[in-house]
Amino acid sequence: MNTKKLYAIAVNPWVVIGSLALGSAFGLLLPMMAAKLDVIGDxxxxxxxxxxxxxMVSAVIFSLQRLFRDGGTSRLIVRVVAVILGxxxxxxxxxxxxxxxxxxxxNISTATMHTFGAMVGSDGSGSNETVMSLYGTDTVPKTVGLTDMLKSMVPSNxxxxxxxxxxxxxxxxxLLFGLAVGRVPERISVGLSQALETxxxxxxxxxxxxxxxLPLILFCMSAAQLGKSGVGPLHAMLQFVIAFFVVAVLLLVLAATIIWKRSANSLASTLDALRAPFALALATRNSAACMPSxxxxxxxxxxxxxxRVELMxxxxxxxxxxGPMVYYVCATLFIAQLYGRHLGVVEVSTVLLASVLAGFASAGMTGLVTVSLIGMTCVYLSLPFEAAFILFLAVDPLCDMLxxxxxxxxxxxxxxxxxxRPLKL
Incomplete structure (x- = not known):
């Protein structure tokens, strides 16, 4: 089979969804066997x-070098800041x-509240060792601030x-090295440019x-996840997952529309061009791994x-x-509703601002650390995030995909x- 056709099949959205569905069914039917498949996904x-x-390093340095040769750096920086804030x-x-x-x-049902209580208080070993293990490393929400974030961005080595x-x-x-290389004469830096491009x-x-x-990987990863956790956590957090799914769909539609309007392509061609990053995002749950796509x-x-693209x-x-920004907004408001906390305009605005800051602080973080930063937003409203922490961990694999x-x-x-904008042909 032609490699282009094979690639098109691998990233086809229906193939992606079908692989996830088959893997989920396998995980529910044969959980013991499915749990062993996680090594393939890892x-x-x-x-x-x-x-x-x-x-990433080669793309940024090489692109900055070309950016300085093309000019227009100051205008680009203003545009970047405006887009990030907007x-x-x-x-x-x-x-x-x-x-x-x-x-x-x-209006959570009594049965669901009992499930919440069981998940928060249960420990398979009959002790609190699991909870202590989690909170033994969960110090990020109380220590991450603007100063710490700035310090963590600069490498000493x-x-x-x-x-x-x-x-x-x-x-x-x-970024710093690329800025410096951009000021080096081209006759000197040409060798480095060729190496980075390679x-x-x-x-x-x-x-x-x-x-x-990708289809095989998606099957194994979804099967392993449901084989380990089952559907109990999904039932307990179903309403939150549905709400976050609605948010994700709205934002994805908005993003696809913006890309379509900015490009010189039809809507069908635009959606077809987004198939590969869409499939990789589902499969890897790692945004950095999706950058080449x-x-x-x-x-x-x-x-x-x-x-411009290779730099941006x-x-x-x-x-x-x-992704983390909107997740922190949704999680914080869900916790406030769960505990019956009424939020006015000032409180909601505080949640929005704190969630945006927490999103910036999540740069370079993955997994449980990303979830733990919900505590940064809850602390401003005195919400007991610690009690709900394990609930979010239970459904995080699905939320992480979104x-x-x-x-x-x-x-x-x-x-x-x-x-x-690209020129129309």
Whole structure:
């Protein structure tokens, strides 16, 4: 079979949804066997992460170098700041409107409240060791502030940052180093430019190859997840998951519409160009791993300028954390509704601002640490987040998929707004 056809099948949305559905059914029917499949998903995500940092560093340095040669740097910076602020406010407001309208945390049934209590208080070993283990490392919500966030962005040792996989510190280094390289005469820096371009294209090709087994990976990951947790947590948090799903759909439709209007393509061509990043976001739940696919879609499929896209995609993915931002808004309002806390205009505005700041603070964070930052928003309203922490952990794999989708497609839309419109053919 032609490799292009195989790639098109692998990232087809119906194939992605079908793989998830089959994996979920397998996980429910044969949970013991399905739980053993998680090693396949872990290996796949590690392979993708392996190429993320060299790809990001080479793309940013190389693109900044070309940006200085083309000119217009000051205008681009103003545009980037405006888009980041506008996008952050938009996703936060949309999340608040949906949660305040649907009110998933209000009028919870007695049976569901009993499930909440069992999940919060249960421990399979009959002790509190599991809870203590979680909270033993859950210090981020109480210690992360603006000063800590700024300090965490600057690497004292770039090799240590690369070795530990710290994407945010690597990005800061790449930006500063790229700015410096852009001021070096071209006759001196041409060798470095060629080396970086080689690394960039090699990583992009590797990520493309890793897209072929996506259906199998999705089957294994969904089967392993449901094989371990079952459907109990989904029942307990069903109303929150539904509300967050509605928010995700609204934001994805808005983002796709923006990309369509900004590009010189038809709606069908635009949606077809977004298939690959959409599928990778679902499969990997890792926005950084989707960067090559985002660049390929914007440049090769939608016609945006490569020099701008290759710089803006890593920058926005690392700084414009629209997925976590809207998740923090939804989670905080859900907790307030769960405990019967009435929120006025001032309180809701506080939630929006705190959620945006928490989103910026989530740069470089994944998994449980990302969820724990909900505590940053709850503390301003004196909400007992600790009691609800385990509830959000139970459904985080599903919410993480939605967060990543919002971040990947949302940042693709942001880059399309930052970059000049492609010329119509």
């Amino acid at each position: 290996l796949y995500v590690n392979l993708l992460k392996m190429t993320t940092l060299p790809f 996008a952050s406010a938009t996703v936060a407001i949309v999340g608040a409107i949906v949660l305040l309208t649907m009110r998933p945390g209000a 770039i090799f240590a940052a690369l070795a530990s996989g710290d994407a945010l510190k690597a990005l800061v280094f790449a 690394v960039y294209h090699a990583c992009q090709k590797l990520m493309h190859w890793l897209s072929y087994p 985002m660049i390929e879609s914007l440049v090769d499929r939608l016609g945006f300028a490569r020099s 995609v890593p920058l926005t993915v690392s700084l414009l954390r629209v 967060r990543t989708l919002i971040l990947v497609i949302g940042n693709t839309a942001a880059v399309s707004v930052i970059c000049p």
